[in-house]
Amino acid sequence: MHTYTTQHAFDGENEHTLVISFTYTPGTPARGQTFSCAGEPAQEPEVEVIRMLVDGVPATFEQLCDVDENERLYDELALHAASS
DSSP states (O other): OEEEEEEEOTTSSSOEEEEEEEEEEOOBOOBOOOSSOOOBOOBOOEEEEEEEEETTEEOOHHHHHHHHTOHHHHHHHHHHHHHO
């Protein structure tokens, strides 16, 4: 499991400190055709948020949903996990 600390503004204005615990599964490149297989497409890396604190308090459902829909934040999590 990985942990990442960052700043995020749920309302676009007020910054909050997020401490996110998550799992990371690296992606795989596409594989070409072989004699016995037609090939396999590339798989994107997967990030699953396990737990999140917002300013030291467990996140609400709405806050988790907001983070879940934030592609930039998921990219940061994947980059953090891949580099550690």
